[in-house]
């Protein structure tokens with residue numbers, strides 16, 4: 001008998017699974033099909049403006065920085081300003097996301113834009129989030145050529161654009177967005193829920209930013 | 224393999240108490256983890272209700288584990304991944320080796336994973352000519368030292384920064400000798416640079432999983448450094464090693480448990496990186512692994528189902544029980560002698576390596592109940608330690624165990640350092656139970672023996688020293 005069969009047989013025997021076999025199968029199929037929601041904390045259940053404010057307040061607590069701009073057209077200027085203020089080279093990496101590619105970059109002539117996945121040499125990466133989560137200040141990033149996962153982790157500075165209208169109150173609503181886009185049970189290769197810059201507390205429990213991922217996370221909220 | 228020293232808990236504990244560096248380092252657990260968890264729990268009004276939900280989700284999953292495992296496997300295969308089943312640690316190691324050989328792997332990077340500690344993967348790979356590189360900062364440090372983690376989420380918690388500096392100077396001998404490494408920032412910066420090169424070098428990346436999601440066939444890891452992510456997106460092959468009880472039905476269920484996991488572990492509302500991985504890279508993807516393998520390990524879990532130890536399988540490895548354990552605070556993780564320390568280890572170790580080797584650990588407890596009061600999954604840890612003693616009784620070993628428990632207690636009581644350390648946190652709780660007479664009718668570890676004989680209460684002076692902490696301790700007890 002294969003290891004698979006042996007393990008499953010042992011599990012079934014321990015659970016006395018032969019009894020109620022039909023009902024057990026039904027219960028499981030139903031739960032997988034419906035994916036019932038659990039308890040959603042009240043803190044994210046807010047009108048949009050307050051939700052955005054909560055999201056930004058959490059970012060600050062997480063040692064991330066943020067800036068809100070009125071429209072997507074202002075993003076290139078916001079990126080250039082971030083680089084200038086931190087004395088960073090006028091260069092960054094981004095994927096092929098149309099929402100980023102279509103921005104008016106021509107207004108920032110000195111900016112060098114490198115496209116494709118990160119190879120580890122980029123000081124700054126730019127990504128577009130699928131959504132934000134107000135209850136914890138979390139960004140939801142989906143993998144793909146549009147926003148390669150390497151850009152989330154290899155650059156020292158990660159700048160993320162998120163639309164104000166896509167800042168949800170809670171984790172379950174954000175999960176619902178992914179499910180609607182990819183169909184039930186479908187997922188992109190990687191979904192990164194990112195809450196603040198990389199950190200470690202492994203040496204004497206002292207929190208230090210920039211462990212293996214970005215030392216700095218900057219969020220541009222659009223709208 | 225990890226050398227098992229659990230049967231020598233008493234000697235291990237004595238050594239730990241005499242170890243000044245360890246005692247200094249353990250202060251960080253005593254102070255930091257406890258306050259952070261309490262603050263996080265207090266900041267979320269629904270926290271207690273979410274613990275109930277989390278418990279119910281796992282109970283439901285365990286009751287239907289065979290069906291969820293099958294559903295999960297089907298989804299992984301649908302998304303282009305492979306599922307391998309392993310009954311034992313040896314089988315799991317063999318599967319990892321086969322995959323590495325197929326990939327012609329020389330270097331393997333690893334994200335933090337207790338399950339690969341459980342199966343003794345690193346030592347095995349080394350003997351097979353494959354170089355495993357731990358990438359979590361704490362794991363990296365202990366790998367350099369040839370040690371094992373002393374805490375399930377903070378593997379190097381037993382070390383001071385001076386010890387880490389010494390190791391880095393010894394191992395990173397290509398760097399200038401006069402560099403300044405006095406601050407943790409400098410140590411982290413150096414490890415970051417060294418490990419960056421390894422991620423790109425590696426042919427295979429191995430991670431554990433905090434959850435496996437049956438609905439989508441996904442594995443989820445929760446980290447703060449980002450090393451687990453670089454480990455799984457840069458090499459060509461991603462291997463997930465996970466035990467069978469990591470399954471949850473849906474993403475909604477994972478979301479519920481995530482809300483109590485980070486808060487209980489580090490006091491964060493959400494860890495920095497929660498990563499959901501499903502299959503290999505897709506058509507059109509420009510990064511991510513080309514192949515994705517999951518090894519589902521039993522290693523004793525199926526035998527715990529349907530017994531009084533089934534509830535232990537709800538454990539999400541948050542570490543809260545050890546962070547709040549006075550015995551763990553005093554002796555650190557290595558004294559427990561195997562992979563899982565603290566109250567969680569005291570219950571799990573005898574189940575996984577056998578009662579002959581791990582049977583002493585359930586006695587390494589003061590039965591103060593703080594582990595259960597903070598366990599997000601509401602696992603009745605003290606009750607389960609008692610179950611082990613009952614099992615011993617049934618096996619006819621009870622008199623010896625009882626004697627062992629008493630001997631252990633006598634040892635605790637005689638040893639002034641440990642006595643102070645343990646009673647320092649327990650006294651305020653005990654004093655609520657029998658404060659007036661100055662004697663306690665019930666004492667940790669002595670079991671039924673104190674029914675017949677009172678032991679003197681700890682000295683007043685010790686108690687007075689603890690008074691200023693008392694408020695904090697009662698707040699923790701209430702949390």
Ligand code: SF4
Nearest residue numbers: 538539541542544598
């Ligand atoms: S037993 Fe409970 S507190 Fe301890 S690690 Fe497991 S879930 Fe956390």
